[in-house]
Amino acid sequence: MRNFQLKNPTKIIFGKGEMPKMAAELPKDAKILLLYGGGSIMKNGIYDQVKAALKGFEVAEFGGIPANPEYAILMQALKVIKEKNITYLLAVGGGSVIDGVKFLSAAALYEGEEPWDILTKRIRTKKGMPFGTVLTLPATGSEMNSGAVITRKDTKEKRTMGGPGLFPQFSVLDPEVIKSVPKRQLANGLADAYTHVTEQYLTYPVGALLQDRFAESILQTLVEIAPKIMEEDFNYETASNFMWCCTMALNGLIQKGVPSDWATHMMGHELTALHGIDHARTLAIIAGNHYTYTFEDKKEKLAQYAERIWGVQEGTIEEKARIGIIKTTEFYQSLGIETKLSAYTDAYDGTAEIIAKRFADRGWAGLGERQKVTPSDVQKIVEMSY
Amino acid sequence: MRNFQLKNPTKIIFGKGEMPKMAAELPKDAKILLLYGGGSIMKNGIYDQVKAALKGFEVAEFGGIPANPEYAILMQALKVIKEKNITYLLAVGGGSVIDGVKFLSAAALYEGEEPWDILTKRIRTKKGMPFGTVLTLPATGSEMNSGAVITRKDTKEKRTMGGPGLFPQFSVLDPEVIKSVPKRQLANGLADAYTHVTEQYLTYPVGALLQDRFAESILQTLVEIAPKIMEEDFNYETASNFMWCCTMALNGLIQKGVPSDWATHMMGHELTALHGIDHARTLAIIAGNHYTYTFEDKKEKLAQYAERIWGVQEGTIEEKARIGIIKTTEFYQSLGIETKLSAYTDAYDGTAEIIAKRFADRGWAGLGERQKVTPSDVQKIVEMSY
Numbered sequence: 001m002r003n004f005q006l007k008n009p010t011k012i013i014f015g016k017g018e019m020p021k022m023a024a025e026l027p028k029d030a031k032i033l034l035l036y037g038g039g040s041i042m043k044n045g046i047y048d049q050v051k052a053a054l055k056g057f058e059v060a061e062f063g064g065i066p067a068n069p070e071y072a073i074l075m076q077a078l079k080v081i082k083e084k085n086i087t088y089l090l091a092v093g094g095g096s097v098i099d100g101v102k103f104l105s106a107a108a109l110y111e112g113e114e115p116w117d118i119l120t121k122r123i124r125t126k127k128g129m130p131f132g133t134v135l136t137l138p139a140t141g142s143e144m145n146s147g148a149v150i151t152r153k154d155t156k157e158k159r160t161m162g163g164p165g166l167f168p169q170f171s172v173l174d175p176e177v178i179k180s181v182p183k184r185q186l187a188n189g190l191a192d193a194y195t196h197v198t199e200q201y202l203t204y205p206v207g208a209l210l211q212d213r214f215a216e217s218i219l220q221t222l223v224e225i226a227p228k229i230m231e232e233d234f235n236y237e238t239a240s241n242f243m244w245c246c247t248m249a250l251n252g253l254i255q256k257g258v259p260s261d262w263a264t265h266m267m268g269h270e271l272t273a274l275h276g277i278d279h280a281r282t283l284a285i286i287a288g289n290h291y292t293y294t295f296e297d298k299k300e301k302l303a304q305y306a307e308r309i310w311g312v313q314e315g316t317i318e319e320k321a322r323i324g325i326i327k328t329t330e331f332y333q334s335l336g337i338e339t340k341l342s343a344y345t346d347a348y349d350g351t352a353e354i355i356a357k358r359f360a361d362r363g364w365a366g367l368g369e370r371q372k373v374t375p376s377d378v379q380k381i382v383e384m385s386y
Numbered sequence: 387m388r389n390f391q392l393k394n395p396t397k398i399i400f401g402k403g404e405m406p407k408m409a410a411e412l413p414k415d416a417k418i419l420l421l422y423g424g425g426s427i428m429k430n431g432i433y434d435q436v437k438a439a440l441k442g443f444e445v446a447e448f449g450g451i452p453a454n455p456e457y458a459i460l461m462q463a464l465k466v467i468k469e470k471n472i473t474y475l476l477a478v479g480g481g482s483v484i485d486g487v488k489f490l491s492a493a494a495l496y497e498g499e500e501p502w503d504i505l506t507k508r509i510r511t512k513k514g515m516p517f518g519t520v521l522t523l524p525a526t527g528s529e530m531n532s533g534a535v536i537t538r539k540d541t542k543e544k545r546t547m548g549g550p551g552l553f554p555q556f557s558v559l560d561p562e563v564i565k566s567v568p569k570r571q572l573a574n575g576l577a578d579a580y581t582h583v584t585e586q587y588l589t590y591p592v593g594a595l596l597q598d599r600f601a602e603s604i605l606q607t608l609v610e611i612a613p614k615i616m617e618e619d620f621n622y623e624t625a626s627n628f629m630w631c632c633t634m635a636l637n638g639l640i641q642k643g644v645p646s647d648w649a650t651h652m653m654g655h656e657l658t659a660l661h662g663i664d665h666a667r668t669l670a671i672i673a674g675n676h677y678t679y680t681f682e683d684k685k686e687k688l689a690q691y692a693e694r695i696w697g698v699q700e701g702t703i704e705e706k707a708r709i710g711i712i713k714t715t716e717f718y719q720s721l722g723i724e725t726k727l728s729a730y731t732d733a734y735d736g737t738a739e740i741i742a743k744r745f746a747d748r749g750w751a752g753l754g755e756r757q758k759v760t761p762s763d764v765q766k767i768v769e770m771s772y
Binding site: 006008021225253 | 388391392396593639
């Protein structure tokens with residue numbers, strides 16, 4: 001096990017009917033900016049619940065934060081924050097809205113001239129404007145971590161940021177919100193959470209027995225509930241397990257003391273930036289090919305994964321590991337997710353070269369848990385994904 | 387799954403050689419009281435490491451906090467805190483020292499006349515004097531939770547306390563400390579952590595799939611490492627898994643959204659208070675009999691436990707559940723721990739009546755996850771444990 005530090009100060013308020021409790025978490029004199037996405041919260045009743053909980057507070061609003069939160073739109077929100085002397089941000093939405101609010105939390109107190117620098121210069125935010133979240137779509141885990149991913153359309157870029165100052169102060173997780181989420185987005189959420197775990201688990205063994213089992217617990221639970229989520233009507237118990245899995249998949253716990261990969265995400269982000277493909281689907285396109293390409297480096301954990309998640313008891317380490325990769329791709333497909341880039345765009349030609357060149361230009365010489373996946377390797381993995 | 391709230395602000399600093407990092411967690415102007423137990427930290431080098439890390443800080447010391455931290459001694463420490471205008475407490479020890487420091491954290495800011503009231507009147511501490519810990523013995527999980535157990539010799543009492551203000555600000559967890567811990571105490575630590583999990587897991591099913599698997603992950607890992615801890619020389623990897631299991635067993639995570647029992651602990655505390663038996667050993671005396679007595683209420687989870695932890699695949703729910711109880715008792719015995727009260731004292735006669743009367747006097751009408759274990763049930767369970 002590696003040395004690690006763990007501190008996660010976010011307060012989770014979990015369960016149906018808990019929305020009113022957020023009022024106790026907000027400073028009485030807060031000037032709140034409520035931020036949300038495309039307006040689905042107006043239809044499913046969440047907006048009304050939030051407004052009821054905020055009764056008595058001074059609240060301004062900013063709607064329209066899109067999936068893959070867009071820099072230009074966030075800069076408009078930043079203007080509102082400054083003009084209205086906002087002191088507290090409240091994200092009501094999924095990972096995109098929450099990530100956008102994390103950027104705003106950092107940018108609101110950033111002293112540099114160009115907030116985009118926070119992303120390109122990888123500036124870690126130690127203190128941001130305080131914020132809370134009301135999660136409307138389980139998937140990204142952003143509700144209990146300090147990272148964010150921001151997109152810039154004019155340069156077709158998607159970049160990451162974070163820092164210990166960017167944990168939500170609280171997050172309200174009410175599984176009832178899942179009732180109104182379209183199946184396509186539920187599939188994305190399952191695939192996203194699943195891949196968050198594999199990024200932190202399918203690396204190489206370091207004798208971290210408990211972390212491995214925690215990661216496996218999340219994967220086993222996602223595999224168990226996925227058919228119910230996809231094929232059955234809303235069920236509160238299933239929904240609550242789904243929601244808690246998504247949060248635990250990326251709140252930092254399972255990555256403590258172990259190596260982590262994230263190369264699939266890095267390549268996937270580029271597929272979203274270039275072709276507008278849903279984030280979770282880009283992961284499904286890349287993951288299996290990445291594991292096949294880096295097979296020798298990952299085969300021990302792949303074999304353990306095949307055994308413990310998919311019940312593969314026969315065969316050599318290599319044979320089990322190969323089955324583990326196949327099972328992963330089949331899992332994405334069981335959610336109705338295509339696992340080839342060509343299923344999403346006809347214009348895939350040249351994608352691999354562009355991504356490899358971008359990584360080289362950014363000086364990203366070695367991705368993955370061994371920091372040895374070069375831009376030239378990236379080109380081959382993306383080509384395998386066509 | 388039940389509704390829950392989760393917030394755990396403790397910063398964990400985990401791994402060998404990390405002791406110096408605690409300096410960055412302490413306010414520069416802190417007037418620190420370093421508290422420790424019987425002085426073993428003088429022999430194993432931990433005292434020197436802590437003092438080196440505290441170089442430049444104003445530090446007073448208070449040693450001699452005994453196992454089952456004793457009220458009268460803690461009151462002496464409280465006097466030192468007030469006389470020296472201490473502003474920060476640092477516990478260097480196992481669960482007893484840390485629990486004692488939690489009491490002091492609460493008592494230092496308590497405005498009532500009699501600090502013992504914090505325990506008897508079950509006063510929840512919202513704000514205590516800030517403190518950190520350096521863990522020297524993995525077992526109780528006190529290093530990452532907000533609860534404590536305090537003993538009072540003159541009345542032969544052992545009582546619990548807690549509150550959101552009693553989380554350590556940081557805890558240094560260096561598995562190397564295990565090198566110098568006697569095997570007897572390692573056995574206690576394994577039994578203690580194991581029983582912390584079963585208290586939160588062997589209840590009744592509420593469809594909390596992930597919490598169940600997390601609990602099982604800790605049990606599986608403890609079962610895997612226990613023979614190595616007990617029979618082999620110090621091994622850093624094994625020690626680090628042991629230490630992390632103990633912390634995760636009682637930092638609040640696995641109990642979120644599920645019922646919890648704690649009747650074994652309540653009865654066990656009385657055996658310590660009356661007969662001076664090591665805490666962990668009292669749990670081993672009670673647990674199996676408690677599960678046998680409440681069999682009908684616990685059999686579903688006992689069967690799941692037998693399947694997933696002990697690989698019992700054949701038989702009815704009842705048959706599996708019975709084997710689960712036997713395996714539990716055998717696990718304690720595999721650590722060299724006796725599971726009958728009569729193995730510890732000849733003066734066991736009458737113990738059950740005394741405990742039942744104490745619980746009745748305190749108004750504890752119903753213990754356990756269904757709040758239906760009455761003082762008369764307690765009497766029978768303790769009698770079964772003779």
